[in-house]
Amino acid sequence: MTSKRSVFLRGMRDGLPVGAGYLAVSFAFGLAARRLGFTTLAASLMSFTNLTSAGQFAGAELIATGTTVIELALTQLVVNARYFLMSCSLSQRLDQQTGFLQRALMGWGISDEIFALSQAYPMPLSPLYTYGLMAICIPCWTLGTLLGASLGAVLSQSMMNALGIALYAMLTAAIVPHSRQDKTIRLIIVVSMSTSGLAAILPMLRDMPGGLRIVLLTVVITSLTAWRFPLKEEQP
Amino acid sequence: MSNVYAYILLMAGITYLIRALPLLFIRRRITNPFLRSFLSYVPYVTLSVMVFPDVLSATGSLASALIGFVTMMGLSLARKNMFVVAIASCAVVFVTELLM
Known part of the structure; x- marks a missing residue:
């Protein structure tokens, strides 16, 4: 039985590289928000409460150029719909006894990267592990925004370009290693990336909002795989 | 901006x-084999779809x-952290x- 403290600390430690990536990406968000006319406080508050990248970039632009409540709400729903699937998936990794408040608190923290790390934690997922991740990642995301909005362009463009790839590298590192032992996962990753590449150039699919395309592709590809390659009974 | x-x-x-x-409302262990498989494959599909092809426009040029x-x-396949x-x-x- 590992102590609660060590589970939380493990989350914080695993969260460090994500936090570093978040600093860079939210710095870019802070910069963009400032240019759109947001105050440093408003931009930082948005990061602290929203904890999304695409959703915030889209939302900030809408607010700055004038929007309606309905338009803003629908955009967030579409851009962030993938979190719904991630949350469904995580619900199966938690101990069933996990209480309402614990689940409510975890809900705040399901970003792509925190989800990626949480789902890789051995079953059952301890909320404390996710809290450890959140304790690093949320302050980093907020602080990066604050620095980007207040300091502006202290990083050179080439440094920003290099940092732009960090979050993709982390998502890759969270899933690809599992493909070494598991043929189904290898197939899933290859098929998903190729289909997604195709969808980005095919007419109709290409013009779909990105968030919606992610959800559509996820539902279709996951359904086909689950139907064709169901899990063996003993697997979690 | 008001x-x-x-x-x-x-x-x-x-x-x-x-x-x-x-998270709040799916409290039972899902037993249906299709749904169980679906939920366990979601991370791989959704994260793959998010990475590619968006990663190709994440920097200053397609080549980089x-x-x-x-x-x-390559490094992920080599199981680097x-x-x-x-x-x-x-x-x-x-x-x-x-x-x-």
Whole structure:
């Protein structure tokens, strides 16, 4: 039985590289928000409460150029719909006894990267592990925004370009290693990336909002795989 | 920009509900084999779809992004940890853009 403290600390430690990536990406968000006319406080508050990248970039632009409540709400729903699937998936990794408040608190923290790390934690997922991740990642995301909005362009463009790839590298590192032992996962990753590449150039699919395309592709590809390659009974 | 804080809270509220509702209300262990398989495969599909092809426009040029992508895939397959993969990919992109 590992102590609660060590589970939380493990989350914080695993969260460090994500936090570093978040600093860079939210710095870019802070910069963009400032240019759109947001105050440093408003931009930082948005990061602290929203904890999304695409959703915030889209939302900030809408607010700055004038929007309606309905338009803003629908955009967030579409851009962030993938979190719904991630949350469904995580619900199966938690101990069933996990209480309402614990689940409510975890809900705040399901970003792509925190989800990626949480789902890789051995079953059952301890909320404390996710809290450890959140304790690093949320302050980093907020602080990066604050620095980007207040300091502006202290990083050179080439440094920003290099940092732009960090979050993709982390998502890759969270899933690809599992493909070494598991043929189904290898197939899933290859098929998903190729289909997604195709969808980005095919007419109709290409013009779909990105968030919606992610959800559509996820539902279709996951359904086909689950139907064709169901899990063996003993697997979690 | 008058109701900016109200708009920010609206965004936060909607995003929160999307993320929290399934966690709050799916409390049973799902036993249906299809659904169980579906939920266990979701991470791989959705994260793959998010990475590619968006990664190709994450940097200043397609060439540096491609080299960064190959680097992250190779190191991930070699089971390097997340930190190493991220730093190496950033470094490769930075150097590629310097050389171009």
